Amino acid sequence: MNPVDLVGSAVGNTFRSKTRTILTILAIFVGAFTLTITNGLGTGINRYIDDTVAAMGAEDVMTVTKVAENATDASDGPREYDPDAIVGEQNGPPGTTNVVAPIGSAELDELAGIDGVVRVQPAKRVDVDSIAHDGGTEYEIGVGGFVSGMRLQLAAGEQPDIEASDFQVVIPDSYLDVLGFDDADAAIGEPVTLAVTDAERTRHEVEATVVGVAEASLGTTSSAVPNDALNDALFAAQSTGLDASELDAYSQATVWFDPASSADEVAALEADLADAGYDSTTVAQQLGAFKSVIDGIVLVLNAFAIIALLAASFGIVNTLLMSVQERTREIGLMKAMGMGSGKVFGLFSLEAVFIGFLGSAIGAGLGMIAGSAISSALGGALLADLPGLTLIAFDPVSIAAIIIVVMGVAFLAGTLPAVRAARADPVESLRYE
Amino acid sequence: MTGAHHAMTTPILSARDVRKSYGRGANRFDALKGVSLDVLEGESIAIIGKSGSGKSTLMHVLALLDQPTDGTIELAGEDTRSLSGAALNRARNQTFGFVFQQFFLTPNASVLENVMLPLKIAGVGRAERRRRALAVLEQLELADKAKNKAVSLSGGQKQRSVIARALVNRPRVIFADEPTGNLDTATGAVVEDILFDLNREHGITLIIVTHDEELASRCDRRVHIRDGLIVDIVERAPDAERAATAEERAA
Numbered sequence: 064m065n066p067v068d069l070v071g072s073a074v075g076n077t078f079r080s081k082t083r084t085i086l087t088i089l090a091i092f093v094g095a096f097t098l099t100i101t102n103g104l105g106t107g108i109n110r111y112i113d114d115t116v117a118a119m120g121a122e123d124v125m126t127v128t129k130v131a132e133n134a135t136d137a138s139d140g141p142r143e144y145d146p147d148a149i150v151g152e153q154n155g156p157p158g159t160t161n162v163v164a165p166i167g168s169a170e171l172d173e174l175a176g177i178d179g180v181v182r183v184q185p186a187k188r189v190d191v192d193s194i195a196h197d198g199g200t201e202y203e204i205g206v207g208g209f210v211s212g213m214r215l216q217l218a219a220g221e222q223p224d225i226e227a228s229d230f231q232v233v234i235p236d237s238y239l240d241v242l243g244f245d246d247a248d249a250a251i252g253e254p255v256t257l258a259v260t261d262a263e264r265t266r267h268e269v270e271a272t273v274v275g276v277a278e279a280s281l282g283t284t285s286s287a288v289p290n291d292a293l294n295d296a297l298f299a300a301q302s303t304g305l306d307a308s309e310l311d312a313y314s315q316a317t318v319w320f321d322p323a324s325s326a327d328e329v330a331a332l333e334a335d336l337a338d339a340g341y342d343s344t345t346v347a348q349q350l351g352a353f354k355s356v357i358d359g360i361v362l363v364l365n366a367f368a369i370i371a372l373l374a375a376s377f378g379i380v381n382t383l384l385m386s387v388q389e390r391t392r393e394i395g396l397m398k399a400m401g402m403g404s405g406k407v408f409g410l411f412s413l414e415a416v417f418i419g420f421l422g423s424a425i426g427a428g429l430g431m432i433a434g435s436a437i438s439s440a441l442g443g444a445l446l447a448d449l450p451g452l453t454l455i456a457f458d459p460v461s462i463a464a465i466i467i468v469v470m471g472v473a474f475l476a477g478t479l480p481a482v483r484a485a486r487a488d489p490v491e492s493l494r495y496e
Numbered sequence: 497m498t499g500a501h502h503a504m505t506t507p508i509l510s511a512r513d514v515r516k517s518y519g520r521g522a523n524r525f526d527a528l529k530g531v532s533l534d535v536l537e538g539e540s541i542a543i544i545g546k547s548g549s550g551k552s553t554l555m556h557v558l559a560l561l562d563q564p565t566d567g568t569i570e571l572a573g574e575d576t577r578s579l580s581g582a583a584l585n586r587a588r589n590q591t592f593g594f595v596f597q598q599f600f601l602t603p604n605a606s607v608l609e610n611v612m613l614p615l616k617i618a619g620v621g622r623a624e625r626r627r628r629a630l631a632v633l634e635q636l637e638l639a640d641k642a643k644n645k646a647v648s649l650s651g652g653q654k655q656r657s658v659i660a661r662a663l664v665n666r667p668r669v670i671f672a673d674e675p676t677g678n679l680d681t682a683t684g685a686v687v688e689d690i691l692f693d694l695n696r697e698h699g700i701t702l703i704i705v706t707h708d709e710e711l712a713s714r715c716d717r718r719v720h721i722r723d724g725l726i727v728d729i730v731e732r733a734p735d736a737e738r739a740a741t742a743e744e745r746a747a
Contacts, residue, residue, distance in 0.1 A: 403581065
């Protein structure tokens, strides 16, 4: 029997006992459906995290702080005062103070000299008092940093232009109403006034143009995001009156590395930085822990789906054993007519695989439809605050993997009946009534 | 004269002191206790015996469906013990056709599908096996039933389908196990005629297992088997009229 006929016969035989086959397919369907949904959940959430990583900062960027000499934990008792130490931006657990050594131009040069560092830039932290549009009411607002490679999730407009010399700002969509804009598009190109107060309590106002409106998302808080030119202007205004040595002290710096670096190369760079006395965190690391929790949950959910599949595979064993029993004489006849045991085995195995394929393909197909429906329903209601989150997303590779795994399970389940059929003695089988 | 003709050819099948036992110890049952038989190409032979006599076992052993416990089966002079499983399968597929009392048709498949089965097993292409199966159904006057499901046929049509299936591979030997056992007398006679026609017109060797003396008497030789041993081989009384015409045709 040639391979095409073998597959054709196996497929044809699958539907000889329709009710039984359909019930078996349903059992596999449940497993495959569940697996598709749980996998989609993992894909969707992880994809969202990846998008967020891009929004929070570029992938080739790490935040570097200098370890303060007496920065060891507070539980040793009161910490000796260090006039140079500054409070870092990265907050630890409540109750602890995160003290870092300042980074000045000497440290910046040192960082730039470390092998693997492409570029280094001090993080100029700006505290903006308020934002106002067209002389209207002032509202409090924070300012976030923007580095090249970062992608904000925008409701309208475009990303701030890092090279531009004019002052650009992206405002969060929650400020649209209060600033008097009808919608996101109406805000684009409009001027807004940002106010800062310097060390001498003098108020400075800087005017910037709104180039984009950001959607609230997991990574970006409701802060305005300026381009470099605006950030520098705000920083300069805020620093008015400070002397040079006070100016030359940043709490953290941003280090760029080669975007093509492998994880090992990044780790090596971090080790070098640690040797030089710097702590570093990549954006991916900041979200890594979150990702592992999601992966863990998805793994547990997948385990349930796989249990369902195992139960279904016993259904396949049962179905095929009944088929072998019913078709004993036919098997005997085919063997009498010269069909080899291998081909008989193949015939029943293929039948099992085909049942697995039908169950998993239907399960995955309906799982994708149901998953998309659920996620768009939730996206409009429960998860409306997280735009950009597709709770259940599907990637073709993992869907294909699910189908192939289920077919593999079906094949294994089919081996017992198939071996029984292959071993059948033609004389015995033909005598069977 | 027929005897002289036979002596010159190698038997298509030859059993040498074949023994077949089932079970062991106290439960041991000897189905065949040393049977030797030559089956010549083109003859028709009946294996006759009561149930339990060992006649079915002898057929299974001759048809290479079962291995003898002892002794040899030669197929066209070749010891079948030396053949691999694949070669045995090929020999059964290409050389033999089977007609069983219980038909063994796949009920919900069409007559055509059923008849094509041996060709499908042989790996013949779709178009070719369809052509050959339709030709053989035509030969057995079943062409109009080709598309019908096997389950819808009458007993005689079923047995003709089975014969078509046995013929489709152009076998040299047809094994028929009680071919008329499930048929009424009239239908059985038609099926018998078909089988003996194939034997006469196409030179296909016919090995019929039966307990029906009347059917057996139409065969060239009747091999009586009892308790696992051949007790008697009877050659058919030469039908003077037919033998003469055969001689004339040969001359």
